[in-house]
Amino acid sequence: MKSSNIRPSRFHKNPFLHELNFTTAQKIQIGLMSVTVFPVRLLLVCFFMLLAWPFAFVALLGRSEFAVEPQTCWRRIVDVCLRVLMRAMWFCGGFHWVKVKGEKADPSEAPILTVAPHSAYFDAIPVTNTMCSIVTKLEGKSLPVWGTLMSYIRPVFVYRSDQDSRKKTVEEIKRRVTSGGQWPQFMIFPEGTCTNRSGLVLFKVGAFIPGLPVQPVILRYPNQLDTVTWTWQGPGGLKILWLTLCQVHNSMEIEYLPVYTPSEEERENPALFANNVRKLMAKALDVPLIDLSFDDRDICLSKGPLGIFNFSSLLEFNQLVCRLGQKAATNSSKMEEEATKACKLQGEWLSVESFAQCLGLPVSDTLKQVHSMFDQNEDGNIDYRHYVIALLTVCRPTKPKENLKLAFKMYETQEDGNVVEDDLATILEIMLGVEDMCLSGLFLSLEEDTGKITYDEFCQFIDQHPDFVSNYIRFKDHPSTLCLGRAKNSNGSEQKKTD
Ligand SMILES: *[C@@H]1O[C@H](CO)[C@@H](O)[C@H](O)[C@H]1NC(C)=O
Ligand SMILES: *[C@@H]1O[C@H](CO)[C@@H](O)[C@H](O)[C@H]1NC(C)=O
Ligand SMILES: *[C@@H]1O[C@H](CO)[C@@H](O)[C@H](O)[C@H]1NC(C)=O
Numbered sequence: 001m002k003s004s005n006i007r008p009s010r011f012h013k014n015p016f017l018h019e020l021n022f023t024t025a026q027k028i029q030i031g032l033m034s035v036t037v038f039p040v041r042l043l044l045v046c047f048f049m050l051l052a053w054p055f056a057f058v059a060l061l062g063r064s065e066f067a068v069e070p071q072t073c074w075r076r077i078v079d080v081c082l083r084v085l086m087r088a089m090w091f092c093g094g095f096h097w098v099k100v101k102g103e104k105a106d107p108s109e110a111p112i113l114t115v116a117p118h119s120a121y122f123d124a125i126p127v128t129n130t131m132c133s134i135v136t137k138l139e140g141k142s143l144p145v146w147g148t149l150m151s152y153i154r155p156v157f158v159y160r161s162d163q164d165s166r167k168k169t170v171e172e173i174k175r176r177v178t179s180g181g182q183w184p185q186f187m188i189f190p191e192g193t194c195t196n197r198s199g200l201v202l203f204k205v206g207a208f209i210p211g212l213p214v215q216p217v218i219l220r221y222p223n224q225l226d227t228v229t230w231t232w233q234g235p236g237g238l239k240i241l242w243l244t245l246c247q248v249h250n251s252m253e254i255e256y257l258p259v260y261t262p263s264e265e266e267r268e269n270p271a272l273f274a275n276n277v278r279k280l281m282a283k284a285l286d287v288p289l290i291d292l293s294f295d296d297r298d299i300c301l302s303k304g305p306l307g308i309f310n311f312s313s314l315l316e317f318n319q320l321v322c323r324l325g326q327k328a329a330t331n332s333s334k335m336e337e338e339a340t341k342a343c344k345l346q347g348e349w350l351s352v353e354s355f356a357q358c359l360g361l362p363v364s365d366t367l368k369q370v371h372s373m374f375d376q377n378e379d380g381n382i383d384y385r386h387y388v389i390a391l392l393t394v395c396r397p398t399k400p401k402e403n404l405k406l407a408f409k410m411y412e413t414q415e416d417g418n419v420v421e422d423d424l425a426t427i428l429e430i431m432l433g434v435e436d437m438c439l440s441g442l443f444l445s446l447e448e449d450t451g452k453i454t455y456d457e458f459c460q461f462i463d464q465h466p467d468f469v470s471n472y473i474r475f476k477d478h479p480s481t482l483c484l485g486r487a488k489n490s491n492g493s494e495q496k497k498t499d
């Protein structure tokens with residue numbers, strides 16, 4: 001598969017990764033703090049949280065989900081108490097002081113604050129300081145103590161996997177922000193996921209759909225050791241709590257940027273609005289833009305011997321098939337169906353029109369782009385099997401073996417379940433996202449080099465050789481050495497090696 005060259009690829013970074021390396025001095029410090037300061041701090045943090053709970057609980061009594069409540073005297077007292085208790089909690093967590101630059105705008109000026117980058121639950125500090133509402137996962141609501149505290153700030157809960165719920169969330173945000181400043185301001189983390197702050201990933205458009213002015217807020221943690229990052233690959237939630245409480249002091253900076261008022265064009269196009277705000281925030285933070293989103297996470301994190309090596313073209317493909325609506329409708333049985341369809345075509349070469357017909361879609365620019373990604377010979381024809389393998393890979397990046405099994409099904413000769421070397425090379429090229437695959441190392445190390453292999457034999461080989469990618473195969477940009485690319489036929493099928 002090749003990139004469509006529509007735009008430069010910025011996909012080689014993985015901000016969902018966080019690796020911590022400690023110096024000896026840091027290890028000693030953490031060791032000492034673990035047995036001295038850490039237990040005391042943890043106890044105090046829990047104490048303040050528990051102390052805050054009854055206030056939040058009382059405030060929640062008799063509150064309606066949908067009505068604005070009048071600011072009575074006792075509510076104000078509760079509010080002040082909670083702010084003080086929360087501040088004390090963060091203080092005990094080592095956030096002794098927090099530097100604040102700029103000023104929070106008035107709700108009437110900017111009903112939504114967009115906060116980035118998002119790295120972990122410590123990002124709740126600006127929320128508890130201002131008692132703004134947030135948008136958060138529904139799962140949080142049922143957590144003991146924390147769930148009650150969170151409910152106090154009147155969050156909008158979102159159930160992530162439900163498309164309908166996303167729509168409701170946006171409607172609820174809209175309803176509140178257009179209430180004329182009666183509801184609390186919103187703090188929204190538009191990235192929708194945690195990163196290691198090395199760049200700003202794509203923003204979700206929810207905060208930008210109402211088309212109202214937003215105030216960008218940027219967060220910085222200028223610490224020597226980054227203990228506050230909770231990404232999908234790296235230390236877990238409890239470990240970062242432990243490491244953070246073991247630091248003498250944790251620095252944090254909150255900067256309120258000037259209110260951003262959307263232009264007419266941005267009001268009509270929330271995606272443009274979101275992207276312009278993202279650019280502005282990245283500039284203020286002095287970090288690059290990374291065109292990845294929460295949904296690309298699994299592709300970036302695929303691991304193991306059959307993990308994706310270079311995800312740039314697969315990510316691009318992923319965005320295109322999402323746009324075509326081909327991904328949402330995909331489940332295991334649908335994938336089997338696609339594989340069967342590909343088998344029936346028996347390697348027939350498809351033009352754009354036949355490809356569109358095969359997918360049951362009209363010919364569109366997006367569809368043409370997908371088609372061109374597989375048009376290796378540049379003669380306007382593609383092999384449907386290549387498309388199916390790429391689809392399998394982006395839909396189930398965590399299950400490469402199952403994908404491989406289906407891929408074998410599409411290529412195996414009917415009698416013995418064997419796949420020839422060149423076909424396996426094509427399969428692996430697409431699954432690993434690489435070019436010029438060379439499998440001679442693999443086939444030479446088999447007991448008998450017949451130039452073909454079955455799924456079971458191949459799986460067994462991978463299980464026995466976890467270093468399979470580095471030692472038995474070669475491709476372009478392989479980490480160890482170069483492989484001579486094989487000459488390609490005019491019709492794109494790779495020439496059989498002559499031994
Ligand atoms: C953070 O993400 C970048 C990619 O944007 C990556 O290169 C870097 O290694 C990551 N940092 C850590 C500490 O893992
Ligand atoms: C990944 O592939 C793209 C093109 O498909 C290429 O531009 C990029 O350099 C490759 N990255 C690595 C790390 O090999
Ligand atoms: C898979 O999706 C199809 C529709 O695309 C549906 O008819 C089928 O029941 C689904 N199968 C499973 C196992 O969910």
Ligand SMILES: *[C@@H]1O[C@H](CO)[C@@H](O)[C@H](O)[C@H]1NC(C)=O
Nearest residue numbers: 347348349489490491492493
């Ligand atoms: C590709 O070309 C080779 C010879 O150049 C031929 O043997 C083979 O059948 C062709 N394959 C297809 C799929 O057209």
